[in-house]
Amino acid sequence: MNSNSSTIKKILINGVVFFIVLGLTIYVVFRHISIGEIVTSIRLVKFRYILGGLLAMAVFATGEGLNIGRPLNAFGDDISVFQAVKYAIVGFFFSSVTPSSSGGQPMQLYFMHGDGVPVSHGTLALLFELMSFEIIATIYAVTGYVAQRRLLVETMGRGRFILLIGILVSVLIVIFLFMAIFSKRAISVICAFGVGIVRRFSKEKADVLEVKADLMIQEYRSSAVYFKENKGLLVKSLVTTAIQLIAMFSVPYFVYMGFGLDSYSAFQIISLQSILYVVVAFLPLPGAVGVSEGAFIIAFRLMYPKKLLGPAMVLTRCLNFYICVIITGIAVCCFMYRLMKKKDK
Template identity: 35%
Template sequence: MNSKSKQWLSLFFMACLMLITSYFIFKDQSLSNLIEIVKNVNPFYIILGLCMMFLFVGCEAMNTFSILRALGQKVSYLKCLGFAFVGFYFSSITPSSSGGQPAQMFYMTKANINLSYSSLNLLIITVIYQIVMMLYGGVMFLLNHEFILTNAHGIKYFLMFSVTINVLLTVAILLAMFSKKFIYQLIHHVTKWLAALHLLKDVNRTREQLELLVQEYTKGAEYIKTQPLLMSKILLTTTIQLTASYLVPYFVYKAFYLDEYTLLQILSLQSLVSLAVSSIPLPGAVGASENAFMSTFKLFFASNLIIPAMLLCRGISFYAFLVISGMISMIVHFTLTKEQKPSSKPMISI
């Protein structure tokens, strides 16, 4: 199956999930009442929520820009912004966000960015994102643990599962980045397994190619370890990025002219909801995110407001940006295809 077929299949699967989710959400609801409630919200806060999502994508672009420039790659912030939107789109339409990084690497290669550097960049961004997301949730729990324990019981099993997966993933990525022995053993065992399944013919050649890539890749990783200021900048930018996305429910809350609960309380629960659904293997966590929101945020919104609030939150943070990122991904595709030049052999000189 080619990449276009996989993309259409992912979109079809996500559309089915959306239809099923919509059925259970709207089956006992009056559409006219929902529309009337949404029409009366404060548009200023809805615009602020959308701005937070642009900031979210912009922060990832800034991290990519900082890392690639530190590695000596000539790339503009505008192109990095395009890569970030590509990542958002393909992560949104594939299970467990598995399509985002391969798509970004594909378009970075089209932009003549060294493959080993683009993969290193994405791994650094991923591991720091995972670490910051877990630390953010941990800090919020310490600051507001009684409130969280009282009101987050609806997602506790998803949260336990997600934390376990994220810890394992982070450890695996760190080993991959900074342990040559681990990588070479992994290459050996995986290629041997693929050959045993008759999925790989020339084992030795494949191993040589992968080990050559690892040599370049680990040189880049060694260089990154000597850049504590760069890593600090990425940690700070990622914290701002996550805060921006966690602020969306707060602005929706304010859009309904509500003020009983504090910013800290809403941020606390949203950081844990995001962590809880982050490892669910569904495109865009469709269905899981909606249910997690309604089970957790019913504290903040009255029964007649919880579904309109969920629709606005998911509309801002996911569905609207799915459309926006899809259109920008098309622009990135046509732009890079048009300006692509034959690239020389990948070289590393750090």
Template identity: 30%
Template sequence: MKSRLFNIILVIAFSFGFIAYQFRSIDIATVWTGLKNANIFWLLGGMGAMFLYWLLESLVLHRISSEVNSRQTVGQSFKITMAGQFFNTITPFASGGQPAQLYMLNKNGMDVGAGSSVLLIKFILYQSMLVINSFFVLIFGYRYLMNGAIPKLSIMIMIGFTLNVIVIVALITVGKSKRVASFIVHMLLKPVGFFIKRDKYVALKHTVDQKLDSFHLESTRMSFDLKLLVQCSLLTTLQLWLFFAIPYFVLQGIGATQLDIFQIIAFHSFIIMFSSLIPIPGGSGGAELSFSLLFGLILNPARLVLSLFLWRFITYYSCILLGSLTLMLKEKKSNKLIAMTETK
């Protein structure tokens, strides 16, 4: 709990610290006036797009999970999705979401090996669709980068794009090659042998090998399910384009109406690619910097700081708020069940 709180404070400190420093010369009264005059319906539309983003992700998780555990409900899939969103936002490189989701899938009765394969397939599909759709945006929107004097940022965006491609290739290799996966897992297990007895280490290794067998069995089976892959790819593509379009809702809401929607979508796609390189939770600092550089080309300073704050709230802080609420509800439910058991 303390580590979660520390990471949340770190994220907020970096974000607000950057905004406060970058826009220290802006009149706060002007920004406040812009916020009061904002069109609430457009902003609610942006929040609605974010909710649909979560919902579509939970539907993808539910569709893949149903291949292994048909008893898992859509509601459970949504809770698992929001838990993943929460831990992704507060951990470096969004590394905490999958372990949290695996834990919850296991709690719902799914084998760890099968659960790992579900999350791997889902992650590969998401990353693949992100790269494919971002590549499409990059082809038609790279000229927007060239119009601004930000060549260093364009290089970082290309690096981010390349790293995402490398991640996909690496994950597919792990999912397809049992030898590679076994080598990685056994290498990670070796240090454990120094701290436990040999018989316990052998038993642990045997259990891990069983989970690896389950993992590869499910991964192989689902990777050949063309209907599953097409359905989830389409849902993920819709999910991503809704996310790409959120700044458009924000800018419409603050009155910046005479803008090219594809340029806005392209900028947001570039921001996602760039911020994926930042090791700080949520890409804090990097996300704000790239947003400022790109949207600073088409917005005045007062509108820029306002749109930056609203965009960050909708796409990022909302994940922390709703994700933590979901986790608290589960914890309260668990505590109630424990109390009932003790009473009996």
């Protein structure tokens, strides 16, 4: 019970941080851009493209739900599509309001437990989803960086090497996941090395880290057997992830078309968005608020006339983040109410 209270307290604190950062972002954005200008510009956007962007995010959420529900059903848990999408919605909201998306998976497990899903099943299903997501997101980012290097030179100059560092981190995470699942010796050596470094500074923290590392290794090793026996399930998850990420990364292209622009292709815009997503995803800010807006302004500045760049950024972020946070937040309140009511009964 104390653990749950502590988790909820952390989420509330992170929520406050989220809104503070959001407020600062709004201040910085609107300090240089007139609200009237933005409203006037957005009115020029055809509604069907705005609707297209929202539908793209719906595809994204549905795809994540399918990737969570598929392994749970394979484990024998009777999970409906609605329940699976509910877990995706919960994950999106709490990942958006906590640094480095740290609150998403714990809250997904909490709601799964409320539906009678064993924690071990939920953990493995989320591992399936995480692995698929990291692999496809990294492939898109690497492909985008290689294919759009000339465009990146024009828009970011030497700043593009910062993007390369972010992509490299993503590649290392994918390698770590593979080793954790498929190589017992490699992950043991890496964890022992990490614990050894921490021990030089604090024996107490090193002991805690060692216990956590042992638990993680055991968890991944038990997962390895299932991964090897269900390769078809992993392939389906990868295909679904490929579709859902294309949908999410296409939101800036819907906005671009909505303003009646056509100088750049869908591939160029989706490639840039895939790179930006991977780079800002691991920053310790709730929803990468502020950084995402600034990165958009820099990366897409050649694609828009100066007077449309600000409105395009605001509309894009509203479609792929802010509106989604509001909608999923309302949905989470409804889910929480139903869960509390169920527990009371």
